[in-house]
Amino acid sequence: xxxxxxxxKEYGAQLxxxxxxxxxxxxxxxxxGANGSGKSTLLKIIAGMIPFEGEVEIDNVNLRxxxxxxxxxxNYVEAEPLYPPFLTGQDLISFFCTTQKAKKExxxxxxxxxxxxxFIKNPIGTYSSGMVKKLSLVLAFIGQxxxxxxxxxxxxxxxxxxxxxxxxxxxxxxxxxxxxFTSHQAFDIVHHQVQELLVIDHQICYQ
Amino acid sequence: MLSINKVLLKVLVAKFYERNAGLFFFVxxxxxxxxxxxQIVSYHVSLMYATLTAPIFLICVSxxxxxxxxxxxxxxxxxxxxxxxxxxxxxxxxRLNQQYLSILFSVFLxxxxxxxxxxxxxxxxxxSKIYLTSFLIILFHLFGILIASAIITYQLNSTHRSLHLxxxxxxxxxxxxxxxxxxxxxLTSQLPSVLFFTKxxxxxxxxxxxxxxxxxYEIRIALMALQFGLAAxxxxxxxxxxxxxxFLSFTRSLPISIAKRFGxxxxxxxxxxxxxxxxxxxxxxxxxxxVVIYFLGVGILMFLHSRLYVELNNDKHLQWVLGxxxxxxxxxxxxxYLAELAMIWLLAYYYFNRYxxxxxxxxx
Numbered sequence: 307x308x309x310x311x312x313x314x315k316e317y318g319a320q321l322x323x324x325x326x327x328x329x330x331x332x333x334x335x336x337x338x339g340a341n342g343s344g345k346s347t348l349l350k351i352i353a354g355m356i357p358f359e360g361e362v363e364i365d366n367v368n369l370r371x372x373x374x375x376x377x378x379x380x381n382y383v384e385a386e387p388l389y390p391p392f393l394t395g396q397d398l399i400s401f402f403c404t405t406q407k408a409k410k411e412x413x414x415x416x417x418x419x420x421x422x423x424x425f426i427k428n429p430i431g432t433y434s435s436g437m438v439k440k441l442s443l444v445l446a447f448i449g450q451x452x453x454x455x456x457x458x459x460x461x462x463x464x465x466x467x468x469x470x471x472x473x474x475x476x477x478x479x480x481x482x483x484x485x486x487f488t489s490h491q492a493f494d495i496v497h498h499q500v501q502e503l504l505v506i507d508h509q510i511c512y513q
Numbered sequence: 514m515l516s517i518n519k520v521l522l523k524v525l526v527a528k529f530y531e532r533n534a535g536l537f538f539f540v541x542x543x544x545x546x547x548x549x550x551x552q553i554v555s556y557h558v559s560l561m562y563a564t565l566t567a568p569i570f571l572i573c574v575s576x577x578x579x580x581x582x583x584x585x586x587x588x589x590x591x592x593x594x595x596x597x598x599x600x601x602x603x604x605x606x607x608r609l610n611q612q613y614l615s616i617l618f619s620v621f622l623x624x625x626x627x628x629x630x631x632x633x634x635x636x637x638x639x640x641s642k643i644y645l646t647s648f649l650i651i652l653f654h655l656f657g658i659l660i661a662s663a664i665i666t667y668q669l670n671s672t673h674r675s676l677h678l679x680x681x682x683x684x685x686x687x688x689x690x691x692x693x694x695x696x697x698x699x700l701t702s703q704l705p706s707v708l709f710f711t712k713x714x715x716x717x718x719x720x721x722x723x724x725x726x727x728x729x730y731e732i733r734i735a736l737m738a739l740q741f742g743l744a745a746x747x748x749x750x751x752x753x754x755x756x757x758x759x760f761l762s763f764t765r766s767l768p769i770s771i772a773k774r775f776g777x778x779x780x781x782x783x784x785x786x787x788x789x790x791x792x793x794x795x796x797x798x799x800x801x802x803x804v805v806i807y808f809l810g811v812g813i814l815m816f817l818h819s820r821l822y823v824e825l826n827n828d829k830h831l832q833w834v835l836g837x838x839x840x841x842x843x844x845x846x847x848x849x850y851l852a853e854l855a856m857i858w859l860l861a862y863y864y865f866n867r868y869x870x871x872x873x874x875x876x877x
Contacts, residue, residue: 353765353766354765354766354870355762355765355766355874356873356874357870357871357872357873373770373771373870374768374769374770375768376768377766377767377768377769378768380766381766382763382766384763387763388759388760388762389760389763390695390698390699390756390760390761391703391760392698392699392702392703393690393695393698396689397689397690397695400689401692402767405767405768405769406767406768
């Protein structure tokens with residue numbers, strides 16, 4: 307269970323988010339909202355990427371008090387991921403495998419599924435934005451996270467990859483992994499209920 | 514043309530001086546700060562005479578001037594490649610001579626510090642009737658600026674071609690990279706010239722200090738030499754933090770403890786200062802002293818790096834670099850370097866631990 311308490315995020319004097327209390331039980335959560343409403347900021351806060359006021363915890367593991375343990379429970383992919391252009395995809399995958407203590411076999415399956423084997427040994431600077439996105443999605447599924455946060459996962463990927471992503475999400479949902487995602491495109495997961503939330507006026511509520 | 518020159522002045526010339534303020538300050542300090550005020554004039558007159566009369570000295574100075582001009586060209590190229598400056602390619606719509614004159618104007622202003630000093634050398638040369646060398650210096654600068662402007666104009670009109678003029682060869686690692694080598698890889702592949710000039714300056718300054726003849730073994734000579742080398746690393750430290758901010762922000766959500774992150778960063782700087790340490794070892798410094806110097810150097814770099822989690826501001830960074838340089842110099846003079854070693858590591862860890870997660874990456 308992911309719990310947010312008294313969360314407040316400001317940029318300068320501008321209030322972005324104010325969430326007194328919010329609980330994500332289990333399943334698939336679609337965070338909706340207008341551009342600039344604070345959806346990505348919320349995901350970054352939950353991922354432990356940016357500072358904020360308040361408390362965020364997963365299964366009583368608090369981000370502020372147990373930062374390393376908490377981060378083991380979260381995987382996060384940005385809407386437009388940016389990686390060092392001189393590194394290869396393989397470098398990053400090896401790096402994530404080490405930090406997430408993942409097995410090589412499970413990563414090989416992901417590489418095969420997303421069909422990135424042909425280019426992961428090339429420097430990321432030579433990738434198209436779609437290839438970078440596919441790489442980032444592979445990284446999102448590495449390890450044993452409790453929650454996977456996907457910011458606009460459908461942006462820039464080709465239509466052949468979309469059902470592969472849906473399939474992986476469904477497989478992981480059935481294993482007890484939960485997903486929080488933002489998307490301006492329709493998200494057609496059919497076998498699981500999608501719980502929708504709306505970010506509006508700096509607050510977030512279930513719809 | 515005036516409106517174009519105004520834009521170039523802001524986008525190229527002003528940015529060049531802003532970006533290299535630390536370097537200019539440092540060179541200014543070397544030229545005027547370390548000489549007694551009563552001897553400044555005679556010191557510089559001697560330097561100028563050496564340039565005018567000793568061919569080997571003139572060659573060395575010419576190499577430095579050429580490197581500076583290459584730096585100007587590289588800077589303009591880098592600015593042209595920035596997405597926000599892509600509008601500058603509108604210049605290519607002008608007639609070639611108009612483009613050339615605009616670029617010449619910018620290069621001339623960027624080369625100004627060298628030209629002013631050279632002006633004094635030529636003035637002294639004419640006053641002392643050393644006409645040939647004075648004339649050669651004028652020709653050197655004239656051709657240097659004309660050629661540099663021609664290269665940039667050519668590149669401005671060659672966006673459809675693959676050009677790799679005047680960039681140092683970059684080195685791409687072929688084997689899997691552990692995390693600390695992400696940073697070194699950034700230097701070798703993206704900023705080879707920064708790496709080359711920093712290490713060249715750092716090693717040359719140590720070499721220069723080690724040539725001082727004293728009649729007894731003195732660790733402080735090496736420590737003071739290292740301070741110059743460390744100050745030269747200011748650009749690399751800032752580039753590392755920018756690199757983290759832009760490309761490694763994804764690592765912030767990974768389950769790595771602060772202590773481990775700090776350790777990984779220290780390994781990066783240990784690798785970076787390895788050449789300086791080896792140089793001291795081969796110059797017969799005792800192993801224990803080299804270890805002390807090595808860890809003091811890495812500690813200072815780690816502190817400057819960690820402090821950049823408070824704010825990623827180049828101006829303030831350079832102030833800290835200079836301030837720390839002066840404090841370190843004093844502590845070394847008073848033989849308090851062991852205390853400094855302990856303090857600097859404690860402060861570095863304090864800043865890293867306190868500000869790593871509270872820093873907001875600008876990609877946000």
